[in-house]
Amino acid sequence: METANTNYNRRSFLKVSALAGGGMLIGFNLFSSAKAANLVPTATPPGEAAGLTSFIKISPEGKITILAPNPEFGQNVKTAMPMIVAEELDVDWQQVIVEQAPFNTKLYGRQFTGGSQGIRQGWKSLRTAGASARQMLIEAAAQAWQVPAAEITTEAGVLHHKASGKSAGYGAMASAAAALPVPKDVKLKAVNTFKILSTSHKNVEGTNIVTGKPLFGLDYRQPGMLIAMMVHPPAFGQKLKSFDATPIRKMPGIQDVFSIQVYPDEYERQIFDDRTFNELVVIVGRSTWEVMQAKKKLRVNWESMADRVEKENAFGQKREVTIPGGLESTDAHYAKMKERDAQPAKQLRRDGDPEGAFKSAAKVIERTYTAPFLAHNNMEPLNCFAHVTPEKAFLAAGTQAPDFIERTIAARLGMPIDKIDIQLTRMGGGFGRKAYCHYMVEAALISQKMKAPVKLIYTREDDMTYGIYRPMYSLTFRAAFDAANNLTGFHVRGGGIPESPLGRSEGNFPAGAIDNYLADEWALPSNITIGAFRAPRSNFIAGAQQAFLDEVAEAMGKDPIDFRLELLERAKKNPVGKNNTYEVDRYAGVLKLVRDKSGWGQGNQPGVHRGVAVYFCHNSYAAHVVDLSMKDGQPVVERVTSAVDCGVVINPIAASNMIEGAVVDGIGNALFGNLTVKDGKPDQSNFDKYRMIRHNEAPKKIDVHFVQNEIDPTGLGEPPFPPVIAALANALYKATGKRLYTQPFGPQLGKSIQG
Amino acid sequence: MHSLKKNELNTIAVATFNLKINGKISRVDVDPATPMLWVLRDHLNLAGTKYGCGIAQCGACTVHLGGTAVRSCQLPVSAVGKEAITTIEGLSAKGDHPVQKAWLEHDVAQCGYCQAGQIMSAASLLKSNPKPSDEDIDNAMSGNICRCGTYTRIKAAIKTASKR
Ligand code: FES
Ligand code: FES
Numbered sequence: 027m028e029t030a031n032t033n034y035n036r037r038s039f040l041k042v043s044a045l046a047g048g049g050m051l052i053g054f055n056l057f058s059s060a061k062a063a064n065l066v067p068t069a070t071p072p073g074e075a076a077g078l079t080s081f082i083k084i085s086p087e088g089k090i091t092i093l094a095p096n097p098e099f100g101q102n103v104k105t106a107m108p109m110i111v112a113e114e115l116d117v118d119w120q121q122v123i124v125e126q127a128p129f130n131t132k133l134y135g136r137q138f139t140g141g142s143q144g145i146r147q148g149w150k151s152l153r154t155a156g157a158s159a160r161q162m163l164i165e166a167a168a169q170a171w172q173v174p175a176a177e178i179t180t181e182a183g184v185l186h187h188k189a190s191g192k193s194a195g196y197g198a199m200a201s202a203a204a205a206l207p208v209p210k211d212v213k214l215k216a217v218n219t220f221k222i223l224s225t226s227h228k229n230v231e232g233t234n235i236v237t238g239k240p241l242f243g244l245d246y247r248q249p250g251m252l253i254a255m256m257v258h259p260p261a262f263g264q265k266l267k268s269f270d271a272t273p274i275r276k277m278p279g280i281q282d283v284f285s286i287q288v289y290p291d292e293y294e295r296q297i298f299d300d301r302t303f304n305e306l307v308v309i310v311g312r313s314t315w316e317v318m319q320a321k322k323k324l325r326v327n328w329e330s331m332a333d334r335v336e337k338e339n340a341f342g343q344k345r346e347v348t349i350p351g352g353l354e355s356t357d358a359h360y361a362k363m364k365e366r367d368a369q370p371a372k373q374l375r376r377d378g379d380p381e382g383a384f385k386s387a388a389k390v391i392e393r394t395y396t397a398p399f400l401a402h403n404n405m406e407p408l409n410c411f412a413h414v415t416p417e418k419a420f421l422a423a424g425t426q427a428p429d430f431i432e433r434t435i436a437a438r439l440g441m442p443i444d445k446i447d448i449q450l451t452r453m454g455g456g457f458g459r460k461a462y463c464h465y466m467v468e469a470a471l472i473s474q475k476m477k478a479p480v481k482l483i484y485t486r487e488d489d490m491t492y493g494i495y496r497p498m499y500s501l502t503f504r505a506a507f508d509a510a511n512n513l514t515g516f517h518v519r520g521g522g523i524p525e526s527p528l529g530r531s532e533g534n535f536p537a538g539a540i541d542n543y544l545a546d547e548w549a550l551p552s553n554i555t556i557g558a559f560r561a562p563r564s565n566f567i568a569g570a571q572q573a574f575l576d577e578v579a580e581a582m583g584k585d586p587i588d589f590r591l592e593l594l595e596r597a598k599k600n601p602v603g604k605n606n607t608y609e610v611d612r613y614a615g616v617l618k619l620v621r622d623k624s625g626w627g628q629g630n631q632p633g634v635h636r637g638v639a640v641y642f643c644h645n646s647y648a649a650h651v652v653d654l655s656m657k658d659g660q661p662v663v664e665r666v667t668s669a670v671d672c673g674v675v676i677n678p679i680a681a682s683n684m685i686e687g688a689v690v691d692g693i694g695n696a697l698f699g700n701l702t703v704k705d706g707k708p709d710q711s712n713f714d715k716y717r718m719i720r721h722n723e724a725p726k727k728i729d730v731h732f733v734q735n736e737i738d739p740t741g742l743g744e745p746p747f748p749p750v751i752a753a754l755a756n757a758l759y760k761a762t763g764k765r766l767y768t769q770p771f772g773p774q775l776g777k778s779i780q781g
Numbered sequence: 782m783h784s785l786k787k788n789e790l791n792t793i794a795v796a797t798f799n800l801k802i803n804g805k806i807s808r809v810d811v812d813p814a815t816p817m818l819w820v821l822r823d824h825l826n827l828a829g830t831k832y833g834c835g836i837a838q839c840g841a842c843t844v845h846l847g848g849t850a851v852r853s854c855q856l857p858v859s860a861v862g863k864e865a866i867t868t869i870e871g872l873s874a875k876g877d878h879p880v881q882k883a884w885l886e887h888d889v890a891q892c893g894y895c896q897a898g899q900i901m902s903a904a905s906l907l908k909s910n911p912k913p914s915d916e917d918i919d920n921a922m923s924g925n926i927c928r929c930g931t932y933t934r935i936k937a938a939i940k941t942a943s944k945r
Contacts (some may be wrong), residue, residue: 102891228888235893236884236900237876238829238869245828253823278795278812315812315819318835405833405841405894405928454831454894455928486834679888683934687891690930713838713926722919724932 028214030154040158040208048086050162050200054155055080080152082111082159088183088197090115091123102680105230106145107152109677113222114156114215117183117196124230126450145676146645146740157212159203163196166203170194217674217736226679231452241452243424244483246411251479252281254472255317256306258492259328261706263353263553266305267329274309274323279316283309283324286471288464289438294337294344298430300494301464302555308472314483321485331553350551353706356398359523362550363396363500371519371546375532377603378542383515387506391581395503395570397769399701400496400559401708401716406454407489410469413479418445423466424453431463435470458558462494487711495701496559498523499566503574506542511582515542518571524552527563533607534642536575539593541602554703560691561744564643565751569696569769572639572752577765586638586756587621608642615733616640616649616669623731624651624667634664637756639749646672646745647733650689652725652753656761659776661754663693663725670730670746673737682730685746689728692750694719697772717772798858802827803871813859818842820858821868829869829897833926840925843898843905844868850905852924869897872904880904883942891929899925903939912943 041053083091092108108124160180167185168175171192179186186193217224234241259265271283285307289299307326311317332351338344384390410423419439425431428448436443453460469482484492499522506515516536520528526547537543559565579589591614598610617640621627630636633655640649653665666689675681698717702709710716751769758775759765766774796813799806802825809824818835821827821844833841835854842853845867872878880903890896899922906913906921913921918939927935 226888228885229890231893232885232888232890233876235890235896236869236881237872238827238897240828242828242831242894244832247826247828313811313815313819313823314832315815315823403928405831405839405892405926407832453892455892457928483832486832486836486839683888683891683931686933687930690932691928694930712836713834714836718926718928719930719932720924720926721922721932721935724930724936726915726933728933 028216029211030150030157030214031211040155042159042162042204042206042208044201044204045083045085048201049197050084050159050204052082052155052159053080054151080107080155082115082155084159084163084196084200086197086200088121088195089123090117090121090183090196091125093125102229102677102684103145105227105680106676107148108230109222109227110149110152111156113220114153115160116180119222119227121183146738149738153214154212157214158209161209161212162203162206163199165206165209166199167194170199170202224675224678227677229680242406242454243411243422243451244406244409244454246422246449246451247481248411248413248479251411251481252310252312252476253314253317254308254310254469254480254482255321255485256308256468256482256488257321257324257326258303258306258488260491261328261353262302262555262703263331263351263706264328265303265331266307267327269307269324269326271324273325274320277316277320277323279312280320281310281312282476283307283320284475286468286475288467288471292337294339296430296434297340298427298461298463299434300462300555300557302492302494306468308468310472310476310480318485348551349553351553354552354554355704355706356702359498359552360396363498363521363523364394366548366550367394367500367502367519367521369548371521371548373544373546374528375537375543375545375603377537377540377544380515380517380542380544383506383542384504384517386508387514388509389507389511389581390504391507391577392502392504393574393577393765393767395501395573395767397499397566397569398699399493399498399554399556399703400695400699401490401493401701401710402455402457402459402495402559403490403713403716403718404453404455404457404459407486408460408465408484408492409482410466411479411481412466412469412473414439414470414474415477418447419470420447420449421466421470422449422451423463423469424451424456424460425463425466426453426456426458426461427463431466434463435467438467439470439474457560458562459494462557486713490701490716491708491711493701493708494555494557496562496565497525497527497556499527499563501527501567501570503571505574505578505581507581513540513578513582515544516540517544520545520547520567521549523550523554524556525549527566530563531567531607531643533605535597535608535613536571536593538601538603538606538608539597543602553706560688560747561643564641564744565692565695565748568639568641568643568748569751569755572641572749573755573759573765576637576752576756576759585627587617587626590617590640612647612671612733613640613642616647616671619669619731619733620649620651620667623669623729624653626651635757635760637753637758637760639752639756641745641749643748644744645740646670646742648685648746648749650746650750650753652693652750652757654754654757654761656776661697661758661761661775663754665727665729666725666750666753668728668730668746669733670742671733671735672742672745673735673739675732676739678732681732681742684742685730686728688746689750690719690724692747693725693754694723696751696754696769697723698770700770796859798861800858800861801863801865803867804865809858811858813857815858817844817853817856817858817861817866821853827868827870831894831897833895833898838924838926839895839898840902841895841898843901843925845901845905848905848908850902869901872900878904879942879945880907880938883938883945886941887934887938889931889934889938891931895925895927895929896931899927899935903935903942907939907943913939
């Protein structure tokens with residue numbers, strides 16, 4: 027049994043107090059077990075309610091309320107996190123009420139959802155908090171009954187003392203427990219005794235969702251609220267010159283038209299302060315439709331931007347970035363990437379003598395893979411409610427990084443941080459986009475100017491063309507073979523606009539498995555803004571690398587899974603180089619599981635073609651086998667078999683849902699995802715031109731399997747997404763005999779797929 | 782059925798409409814061109830119907846008009862007439878329409894934003910075709926986009942609901 031210490035940095039991360047009217051309140055910091063570097067220092071003295079982000083309430087009637095802290099956009103943390111607390115507290119899940127914890131501006135807890143980190147970082151804290159509360163209830167009962175605490179057991183929210191036959195509900199002991207000191211060490215349950223965890227529990231918001239309750243940012247409203255929309259330059263590389271609001275000022279319902287400067291020119295950008303257009307024209311009116319009509323009629327003059335230097339400060343690391351002026355185009359991007367890829371690049375990893383291996387090779391295979399910018403296309407367009415008065419600023423929005431944007435808003439409005447209040451709403455999708463909360467700064471500035479409560483709404487067109495896109499990427503792989511057809515050298519060169527996909531994954535497979543290995547990278551500057559996108563780098567690397575490994579296996583006459591397992595075996599027995607980041611057994615584990623569950627190698631159904639891929643990122647391992655047939659030149663995905671190792675599976679039904687969603691999303695983006703620009707202007711601005719995967723294109727069946735182990739849980743938002751792209755590519759090769767090197771694949775297949 | 786009048790702020794006419802929504806008559810004074818989507822969301826405080834694209838491409842705004850699924854972003858209020866409108870809020874009194882129950886049973890939602898539209902499309906499909914084939918489901922549902930990728934669960938939930 028594991029023991030957890032409730033102290034962190036010499037102060038308890040738990041604070042217990044009495045509830046008004048009786049009962050017990052346990053407040054704790056979800057991320058206290060995270061690395062110190064991730065903790066934002068608080069001004070509150072130790073021992074005070076510093077940094078509490080999460081709460082457990084036990085009422086005298088035994089009602090148990092768990093306030094879940096993380097922003098929710100579909101990854102189901104609002105169900106998963108309370109399940110972890112309830113398990114250690116030892117209550118019946120049916121007794122538990124889950125609420126969203128308010129984002130408390132005075133207490134700087136880390137409330138960031140992204141990078142699949144929510145559960146991984148909260149695991150220990152959530153368990154310790156639940157276990158501590160249980161221990162205190164036991165202590166209270168021991169004192170009340172005058173029996174040793176060690177003789178008291180708990181079950182489903184009830185305390186029992188077998189010898190005396192005494193029992194009491196948690197509620198009866200809650201007030202007394204609140205007066206006790208917090209235990210220093212508490213015992214955690216053994217994983218194999220879990221009753222709530224690793225058992226499926228439905229989404230706590232399920233009923234609210236299916237009955238259409240106003241949960242989302244776009245649904246938030248207040249009396250007297252005005253509607254605002256913005257007009258941004260139509261092209262990247264342009265800025266506002268002038269506008270004439272006269273014709274629209276008199277339109278029905280229009281109240282004001284003006285421009286706002288999002289950040290001052292000299293502004294030093296903090297992390298997530300990315301924004302594309304610094305000056306916007308804003309239209310404010312009574313209703314959405316009226317403002318939309320006026321937006322269409324607004325006449326604006328734009329002008330080209332010159333090169334400019336922006337100051338950046340990422341967690342204290344300061345640098346200056348030059349953003350080039352000019353109007354860019356996708357065709358030119360591809361040509362420039364190709365040209366740059368042939369020039370020397372910056373070395374990232376070097377094992378053995380890769381140059382020698384290629385020089386003496388009997389055969390070399392070289393392939394270049396590319397992928398376009400991708401738009402997030404969350405189904406809920408960006409929006410934010412703001413009401414800024416001289417005294418305070420209140421905002422309600424979906425955001426993946428409330429504590430970051432809170433500081434930015436405070437700085438921009440010139441208000442102390444404790445005057446900024448952010449209400450977190452449910453997010454209609456995030457996928458990284460809602461970490462960049464320029465829309466919240468914009469809403470605050472608009473409300474400040476209007477002296478009124480305002481809701482800023484992006485149209486779909488605004489959302490798609492104001493992109494913080496997944497970058498454009500290039501990867502060139504070279505494999506060297508000796509005369510006996512052994513793999514002797516491997517070279518991966520990453521590049522992109524405006525960043526390379528490499529640089530954070532040099533220790534990942536197949537590094538460590540090949541004697542002579544080289545990784546290098548380049549990047550080309552651009553004024554097109556980019557950012558997080560469901561593991562932006564990994565999803566491209568996996569898609570390309572796992573397709574290339576299939577070609578290498580084929581060149582060596584080996585089965586794709588056997589070939590990968592041989593490389594992994596090598597990495598285990600005699601690893602090459604240092605700092606290899608993956609655990610060989612877990613990497614091989616998902617591959618073996620997917621092989622067994624998919625019936626790999628046991629003969630295909632007639633007309634069905636299969637591809638496999640595996641990848642490790644964001645601390646979890648995932649492998650997929652895609653089975654597809656072809657109809658009128660288009661793939662019909664008959665079945666996807668997935669194997670995932672994310673440690674202990676908190677909530678299987680929700681975990682499977684995440685994986686199924688990643689499979690569908692991965693296939694969709696690989697087949698159709700494509701944001702192109704011409705003279706700086708995105709060619710796609712709505713779903714008529716930007717193809718999203720639809721019902722009829724989704725896999726007919728997705729079978730999800732988990733590796734069973736007792737390893738601390740890791741995330742699922744990102745890890746299953748990257749490898750499905752390559753599994754699809756490898757299956758398409760089997761079906762068509764043609765390797766595809768450029769995403770999206772759809773337009774290169776049968777003509778019945780529209781581009 | 783509606784009278785024209787001037788609004789204090791504007792120069793063109795708004796009109797009064799008496800709409801039958803979720804079994805109740807609701808009166809709104811709006812520009813006749815206003816899509817039902819915004820009438821519901823902005824004027825009637827029925828926010829369950831969602832905005833996703835505004836051009837009939839995503840299905841987030843799906844409601845029933847006279848029992849049939851339509852995209853409310855493309856339905857001007859002036860075109861509604863006497864037809865009854867049902868939104869997600871009015872699909873059932875207690876959230877217990879067979880489709881809603883099946884959605885809960887299969888734990889379909891991820892972010893949940895597209896689901897009101899998906900449910901309204903599915904309910905309309907099952908009304909006209911109580912035992913749809915896979916192909917029928919694809920045809921009826923392909924106008925509803927889900928970025929979270931819940932399509933396989935939606936299909937399973939529709940099949941469960943069709944057995945009720
Ligand atoms: S909002 Fe009506 S179909 Fe997208
Ligand atoms: S559940 Fe998120 S868009 Fe469908």
